[in-house]
Amino acid sequence: MSVAIHGLPQALADAVADAFRADGMELGDDADTVVVGVETPSGVDLLDLSHESWDDAVAGARSAFFAMQQAARSIVARGNGGCLLVVVPVHALRTSRGCGPAAVVGSFLATAAQVAAVELGAKGIRVNVLAVGPLEGEVDPRTAEAVPLGRLTLPGDVGAACVMLAGPAAGYLSGTVLAVDGGYAVTKAVGGSPFAGG
Amino acid sequence: MTGAARERGIGRGIAQCLAEEGCDVAINDVGAEDEGADLVAELQRLGRRAAFFPADVSDRAAVDEMIAAVESTLGPIDIVCSNAGVADWQGFLDVTEESFDRLVSVNLTGAFNVCQASAAAMVSAGRPGKIVVTSSVHVQMPFAEMSVYGATKAGLKGMVETMAIELAPHGITVNHIGPGWVRSFINDSSPSLQTDEEVRSTLELIPAGRPAEPREMGRAVVYLSSDDGDYVTGEYLRVDGGFVVGKY
Numbered sequence: 314m315s316v317a318i319h320g321l322p323q324a325l326a327d328a329v330a331d332a333f334r335a336d337g338m339e340l341g342d343d344a345d346t347v348v349v350g351v352e353t354p355s356g357v358d359l360l361d362l363s364h365e366s367w368d369d370a371v372a373g374a375r376s377a378f379f380a381m382q383q384a385a386r387s388i389v390a391r392g393n394g395g396c397l398l399v400v401v402p403v404h405a406l407r408t409s410r411g412c413g414p415a416a417v418v419g420s421f422l423a424t425a426a427q428v429a430a431v432e433l434g435a436k437g438i439r440v441n442v443l444a445v446g447p448l449e450g451e452v453d454p455r456t457a458e459a460v461p462l463g464r465l466t467l468p469g470d471v472g473a474a475c476v477m478l479a480g481p482a483a484g485y486l487s488g489t490v491l492a493v494d495g496g497y498a499v500t501k502a503v504g505g506s507p508f509a510g511g
Numbered sequence: 512m513t514g515a516a517r518e519r520g521i522g523r524g525i526a527q528c529l530a531e532e533g534c535d536v537a538i539n540d541v542g543a544e545d546e547g548a549d550l551v552a553e554l555q556r557l558g559r560r561a562a563f564f565p566a567d568v569s570d571r572a573a574v575d576e577m578i579a580a581v582e583s584t585l586g587p588i589d590i591v592c593s594n595a596g597v598a599d600w601q602g603f604l605d606v607t608e609e610s611f612d613r614l615v616s617v618n619l620t621g622a623f624n625v626c627q628a629s630a631a632a633m634v635s636a637g638r639p640g641k642i643v644v645t646s647s648v649h650v651q652m653p654f655a656e657m658s659v660y661g662a663t664k665a666g667l668k669g670m671v672e673t674m675a676i677e678l679a680p681h682g683i684t685v686n687h688i689g690p691g692w693v694r695s696f697i698n699d700s701s702p703s704l705q706t707d708e709e710v711r712s713t714l715e716l717i718p719a720g721r722p723a724e725p726r727e728m729g730r731a732v733v734y735l736s737s738d739d740g741d742y743v744t745g746e747y748l749r750v751d752g753g754f755v756v757g758k759y
Contacts, residue, residue: 358677359623359670360630364571367623371615378611378662386604408673416669417619424649424665428658429603488653 446494524725691751
């Protein structure tokens with residue numbers, strides 16, 4: 314049993330790798346569990362987003378999509394089934410000002426993953442999505458006030474969720490979107506009404 | 512009004528409905544010059560000003576030129592309908608880079624180009640406006656063999672919702688409509704609609720028992736782009752005869 318990681322921001326990649334190692338899995342290229350992620354620019358309204366930043370976001374989605382496809386092809390070729398985990402920003406579920414690229418790319422990949430789940434289930438491949446909340450160190454600490462659990466997302470939260478979704482406890486889960494966000498996606502404490510100025 | 516020229520197209524139905532409500536309409540498409548000219552003449556017979564502006568929405572420079580030309584010809588833009596789109600049917604494992612790039616460049620980057628450029632024109636002029644994007648029931652319903660198409664439409668949802676937040680202070684609303692099965696040319700090549708039996712099977716999934724006509728998308732756009740829709744933004748209006756209900 315081995316795991317491969319593609320495209321995650323470094324802090325997340327390290328935490329996910331640590332979590333899998335702690336669970337007894339090794340990192341390797343011919344993996345039956347593949348974690349695919351993406352980095353997106355933030356902090357700029359879509360009205361002001363440069364064409365280059367848009368193109369970078371789309372390129373990230375493209376890279377992640379074909380990484381998913383390549384991983385699935387390899388798993389199918391080996392014939393023993395496997396698991397794809399697609400890590401997207403929580404803005405796929407709940408967008409906010411300045412998070413347009415994350416919302417677009419996150420929604421794009423989440424839906425691509427769900428279609429993959431539909432098509433690959435019969436081949437023994439589960440595909441699930443993790444929608445990761447605002448990460449500590451990457452956003453204004455006051456954002457934690459909008460998180461029901463009272464703190465920002467830690468990389469280890471994502472690692473633990475990946476291990477769970479890759480393991481036997483999630484053997485009947487496919488096509489689901491798991492918010493790893495302390496409840497951020499379901500609260501409207503910040504940015505609830507665009508007419509109120511975001 | 513992008514992607515508007517083709518006969519039996521959703522865009523054409525939207526353009527017709529907006530013109531009937533009193534809008535002057537700029538028709539955009541790639542190719543389809545004859546059909547575009549026919550539509551322009553049809554809208555002019557209604558007493559509206561109309562003109563055809565060929566441009567590839569995936570080409571940012573062409574979009575900028577088009578927006579300037581539309582404002583020069585017809586005046587400031589009040590309503591933008593980003594409708595241009597293309598579809599492919601390929602299994603997830605078989606999606607080619609060529610197909611991926613074609614769908615993303617038109618459906619997603621094209622919509623971004625059009626919405627950003629026209630919103631910038633509205634903001635620059637200090638005028639309120641309405642933006643309506645054509646997405647799809649794919650926003651909610653994953654369809655096998657349409658991973659990239661569905662993903663682009665879901666991406667549009669993210670774009671619309673974010674723009675709704677960011678553009679509200681400028682008096683601009685941003686919404687999207689979700690067509691189900693529309694009797695439009697884009698569905699001619701759908702592999703699930705090739706035989707009478709396949710058509711019957713698909714109709715059984717739609718509570719309304721029929722596909723939509725393109726003009727029914729137009730009526731939804733009229734609502735979202737009229738004064739009646741002033742307090743509606745960031746919304747997804749499905750126009751699908753109940754296709755999604757009970758499934759998602």
